[in-house]
Amino acid sequence: MRGMIEEITAALGANGLILRGGFVFSDDEEGPHGLSGAPARSVLLVGQAGAAPWPHFLRWREKQPRQIANPLDNWSRQVIGAVAGAFGARAVSPSDRPYLPFQQWAMRAEGLKPSPLGILMHPQYGLWHAYRGALLFEEEIALPEAGEAIHLCDACVDKPCLKSCPVGAYSGQGFAYQACLAHVRGANGEPCRDGGCLDRNACPYGTEYRYPPEIQAFHMAAFADL
């Protein structure tokens, strides 16, 4: 089994992606279906730390038609789909409908907890990481159990991530999606459009993994349909 995990890690690594842990579904829970249609027994999460996949994505993007919808999703599906095909797994994406509970899976796989922004807080990458897909297996893939990770937000008294948004979109009441969108699309939204969410950028952790402004602008354009 170790051998297979190492091979998957290497195949993903060739595209700047990483394996982000995984777990076996419990007996009383019905996981999504696997390759044959039978319930999956285990899941391995695939994602990124910092902007590592970006150059791989850009090389692929250059060979695609100028106008394609959701290019990063497409690239992720191709790359992760190829890895799934080679290892007898079914690949799923965070944007598949109905949405699969990627963040709940990630909490189990990596012992993470959500930041006040909803984004999971990672002890090393801070807020600068994401999930690009998952591999569903119909057999049990044994991985070391994830311990609970240190949750940096617990010790962060000032919480600058809740003080930087010009429209206070993040609060104890959750994320005011419409207020954020209106600001990002509006006349004063240039800083968010060009450099990403001011609240996310205010977090002092994982800054060496922070996405460069052009990548944040790409994600913001996708989020706000700019």
Ligand code: B12
């Ligand atoms: C729908 C969605 C949104 C909606 C949320 C609407 C709502 N209130 O539900 C909107 C469009 C607002 C959104 C925005 C963002 N999102 Co979003 N989103 C999703 C998506 C596709 C589905 C969420 C869902 O319903 N899942 C189904 C339920 C059953 O699964 P779950 O694990 O229980 O879901 C958790 C989330 O829903 C979370 N949640 C609820 N509201 C919000 C709001 C935000 C901003 C976040 C991050 C999470 C979150 O609470 C649940 C915790 O158990 C997930 C991918 C996925 N499949 O989960 C990404 C996901 C949660 N988003 C993510 C991110 C990063 C963002 C953004 C911060 C950045 C971006 N993508 O542009 C933005 C915020 C914009 C900004 N100001 O910068 C990441 C989080 C990664 C991480 N490190 O934790 C995910 C996992 C996608 C990915 N590819 O990694 N998102």
Ligand code: SF4
């Ligand atoms: S600023 Fe503090 S509370 Fe906010 S995400 Fe970062 S560590 Fe967590």
Ligand code: SF4
């Ligand atoms: S993107 Fe801008 S408007 Fe939206 S939550 Fe972040 S700082 Fe606020």
